[in-house]
Amino acid sequence: MREVLMLVLWPLLLIQGYCVAQTNGRATVYLTGYTWSKNTQAVGYVRLRTGDIKSITLDGENQAAFKISKDHQLSIRPEKLKAGATYADVSIIVKTTSGEETSIFRIVKDDFIRNKVIAHRGAWKNTGATENSIAALNHAIALGCEGSEFDVHMSADSLPVINHDASIQGISIAKTNSSELLTMKLSNGESLPTLENYLKAGMMQNKTKLILEIKPSELGKEGSLALTHKIITLVEKLHAQAWVDYISFDYDVCKEVMKLAPYAHAAYLKGDKAPAELAADNLYGLDYHVSVLQKNPDWLTDAKNRKLTINVWTVNDKLVLDELLKQNVDFITTNEPELLLSLVKR
Structure with missing residues (x-):
C-alpha cells in the first residue's frame, strides 16, 4: 500500500519541490522596465523581491552607457553605445541588508511595432x-x-x-x-x-x-x-x-x-x-x-x-x-x- 501511495504522490512531490527550488534559486533583483527609445531614455527602477537596497553599482563593458539615480532609476546614454546597437547588457551590483547580488539585464531599443x-x-x-x-x-x-x-x-x-x-x-x-x-x-x-x-x-x-x-x-x-x-x-x-x-x-x-x-x-x-x-x-x-x-x-x-x-x-x-x-x-x-x-x- 505504501509503494502504491508513493507512486501516486511522487509526481506531485516533484512538482512542488521544483517550485520551491526555483523560487528560492531565482535572483531577487529585477527592473520595472527593460527598454529604451529615442524619446525615453529612462529604462526602469531597480527593485528587490525581498529585502532592502543599500547601494547599487553598475559594471560590465556597457557600464558607461548607463547611469543610476539616487532613487534607483536606471537610465541609458544611447550615444555611448556602438552605432546601430539594438540592445545592451548591463551588470547591476546591488548591496542589500542580507548581502550582495550581481545581475545582468538586457536593455532593448524599443522599435516594437504598435499596430494591434x-x-x-x-x-x-x-x-x-x-x-x-x-x-x-x-x-x-x-x-x-x-x-x-x-x-x-x-x-x-x-x-x-x-x-x-x-x-x-x-x-x-x-x-x-x-x-x-x-x-x-x-x-x-x-x-x-x-x-x-x-x-x-x-x-x-x-x-x-x-x-x-x-x-x-x-x-x-x-x-x-x-x-x-x-x-x-x-x-x-x-x-x-x-x-x-x-x-x-x-x-x-x-x-x-x-x-x-x-x-x-x-x-x-x-x-x-x-x-x-x-x-x-x-x-x-x-x-x-x-x-x-x-x-x-x-x-x-x-x-x-x-x-x-x-x-x-x-x-x-x-x-x-x-x-x-x-x-x-x-x-x-x-x-x-x-x-x-x-x-x-x-
Whole structure:
C-alpha cells in the first residue's frame, strides 16, 4: 500500500519541490522596465523581491552607457553605445541588508511595432507554415505584426515545448520525456520547438513581441504552476524580459506570473472575470473572446478606465475586425494577420 501511495504522490512531490527550488534559486533583483527609445531614455527602477537596497553599482563593458539615480532609476546614454546597437547588457551590483547580488539585464531599443495585430500561433494560414512553428513566428515578424502568439506545455522531465494541444501525434506532452518529444517533426519538417529555441529565434529582432500562452497542465494546478516557474526562470536566464508578454486561461497562473515577475505583462483569457478583479490583482489586461465582449460591452469602457489593455480573440471576419478597430481595442488576435494589417494601414 505504501509503494502504491508513493507512486501516486511522487509526481506531485516533484512538482512542488521544483517550485520551491526555483523560487528560492531565482535572483531577487529585477527592473520595472527593460527598454529604451529615442524619446525615453529612462529604462526602469531597480527593485528587490525581498529585502532592502543599500547601494547599487553598475559594471560590465556597457557600464558607461548607463547611469543610476539616487532613487534607483536606471537610465541609458544611447550615444555611448556602438552605432546601430539594438540592445545592451548591463551588470547591476546591488548591496542589500542580507548581502550582495550581481545581475545582468538586457536593455532593448524599443522599435516594437504598435499596430494591434497579433498573429495567432504565428502567421501560418496564408504562408504554408505550421502553427506554432518557428517558421510561423518568422512569417509574423516579416509581415510586421505587433505580436506573435504561441502556446507552451511542459514535458514529463520539465522541458517547456511549443504546441497548442496537450498532446502531439496522439502522445501526451506532460507524460512523455523530452527525448521522445523532440524526435517528432511538424508538418513543415521542423522538429517540435523547445521554448528556449523559440525565444532565441524571437530575440533576433526587436520589432515583434512574443505573446507566450501558458497552457493549463493536464496534471492539474501543480503542473500549471510548475510550468509557470520554469518559464519565468528561462525567460530571465535568456534575458528575454523585453520581448515576452504572458497570457493564460488559468487565473492562478496569471497571478503567479505577476508574483514571480512584477515587471511582467500578464493578461487573462477565459473571460469570466470583470475588469475590476483583473485590476485589483495588477494584471496587464484582459484578453477575451470576441463573444465575451459582445455580451459585456460595458467592459470595454471599464477596462480602459482602469488602465487595462484589451485584446480580443480570435477574430478573422472583416466586419468584426473593422468594428473592433473603431472601438480602439489595444490588440486583436487573428488567423488572418494579412487582412488585419491591410485594415490598420488604410
